[in-house]
Amino acid sequence: MKKKRLVGICMAAILLLSGCGTGTNEPDTKENTKRETEQTTTVASLVLGDNDQQGTTAKENESHEGMIKSKLTGEWIDPEKGNRRPIAVMLNNIKEAIPQSSIEAADIVYEAPVEGGITRLMGIYEDFDDLDKIGSVRSSRLYYCYFAKEFDAVYVHWGQAIYAQDLLNSSNIDNLNGLELEGSTFFRSSDRVAPHNGYTSGDRLLAGIEKKGYRTDYNLDYKQKFLFSDEEVTLSNGASAKKVTPGYAVNKPWFEYQESDGLYYRYQYGDKQVDKETGNQIAYKNIIMQTVDYYDYGDGYYYIYTTGSGNGKYITNGKVIDITWKKDTEFGVTRYYDTSGKEILINPGKTWVCIIQNAGNISIE
Numbered sequence: 001m002k003k004k005r006l007v008g009i010c011m012a013a014i015l016l017l018s019g020c021g022t023g024t025n026e027p028d029t030k031e032n033t034k035r036e037t038e039q040t041t042t043v044a045s046l047v048l049g050d051n052d053q054q055g056t057t058a059k060e061n062e063s064h065e066g067m068i069k070s071k072l073t074g075e076w077i078d079p080e081k082g083n084r085r086p087i088a089v090m091l092n093n094i095k096e097a098i099p100q101s102s103i104e105a106a107d108i109v110y111e112a113p114v115e116g117g118i119t120r121l122m123g124i125y126e127d128f129d130d131l132d133k134i135g136s137v138r139s140s141r142l143y144y145c146y147f148a149k150e151f152d153a154v155y156v157h158w159g160q161a162i163y164a165q166d167l168l169n170s171s172n173i174d175n176l177n178g179l180e181l182e183g184s185t186f187f188r189s190s191d192r193v194a195p196h197n198g199y200t201s202g203d204r205l206l207a208g209i210e211k212k213g214y215r216t217d218y219n220l221d222y223k224q225k226f227l228f229s230d231e232e233v234t235l236s237n238g239a240s241a242k243k244v245t246p247g248y249a250v251n252k253p254w255f256e257y258q259e260s261d262g263l264y265y266r267y268q269y270g271d272k273q274v275d276k277e278t279g280n281q282i283a284y285k286n287i288i289m290q291t292v293d294y295y296d297y298g299d300g301y302y303y304i305y306t307t308g309s310g311n312g313k314y315i316t317n318g319k320v321i322d323i324t325w326k327k328d329t330e331f332g333v334t335r336y337y338d339t340s341g342k343e344i345l346i347n348p349g350k351t352w353v354c355i356i357q358n359a360g361n362i363s364i365e
Helices: 001-019 028-049 142-149 162-166 202-212
Strands: 086-093 107-113 119-125 154-157 175-177 187-190 197-202 243-245 252-257 263-269 286-291 294-296 302-303 308-316 318-325 335-337 353-355
Touching: 028 086, 086 142, 119 142, 142 154, 142 302, 154 202, 162 197, 175 202, 197 202
Parallel strands: 086 154, 107 353, 154 175, 286 353
Antiparallel strands: 086 119, 107 119, 187 197, 243 252, 252 263, 286 308, 294 302, 308 318, 318 335
16 A cells, blocks of 8 residues: 555656646757656656665645746746846956855856866856846856856856967857956956956846847757756765865865755855855855866966766765766766766755866865
8 A cells, every 4th residue: 555655656746747848948859858758757766765866855835826947946936037048157266356246146156276276166147137246257267168058158257268268259159258348248346456356247247248149048959957856855875964175275165064954055265155245155055076187288277178977976955975977069068967877856956066176185074
């Protein structure tokens, strides 16, 4: 009798996923259809307890009439924002430039090394219209262009390393550059010295996108990066992950898990990392660590390989599992898989992605 009840729950989950479809939220492509089928199968196995990597708990059904699920967070959002291309902003992360303005509003943050052991951040924003000050904005690196491309985002930067120049000047990535648009899309503040005082805002970004004539909605063949679970992913068989340290040498960041809200709170430079505009400490539901190959150009810049495959970690709800990642083509999308080879489901919410050069520096307690 118990087995029949479990099967009934499983079938209900499958019917719910099958019936919801994607509507205007997801283009009807072969790859997305395949991924939806795989997601339905994975949720079914999680309900029955067949997957040894991820555990889930049911969430309460709620009405979200007239809304769609965000492609960045998996949370319900106004279709006007959810169907619009996001922006991906290069954010200064050296000590003289913190705290950053409006980093709390970013739905996804990428962190990767640049030069001299420092890291730079890229905040990806879905709802940015009312942000009066975003930044400080810094220069591009080639690999960040590819990360932004994975989200079909308009890429926002102030200058670039020479190795990124050809791509930025091509038609392959829509970008807004402070070297070109200072005084209109970008402005300088008086509270910091250059180059740490370059900022933008929501209304300026919208005006810049219009001025450049960029497409404002997602490309019809856009393939959403993350698969979000309709159940709470608990990673019940994962190892404990209450404190997570990526191992970056200069800012020495770490995340601490709070059970009260199920979020990881960010620290760096020996203190809480806060948003300058709100004063709030920034926090995330998901952390992904992606170990990559790289080489040093010899002049202080890195080339980080964004295609191929590698290892990593997925961290949520105080637990961690080993994952692998794979990206087939230069302008493709990175996918993440558990040890059984299934694409992972992640929890709805904000995500921080750490690009790691040396996995041996990672510490998880």
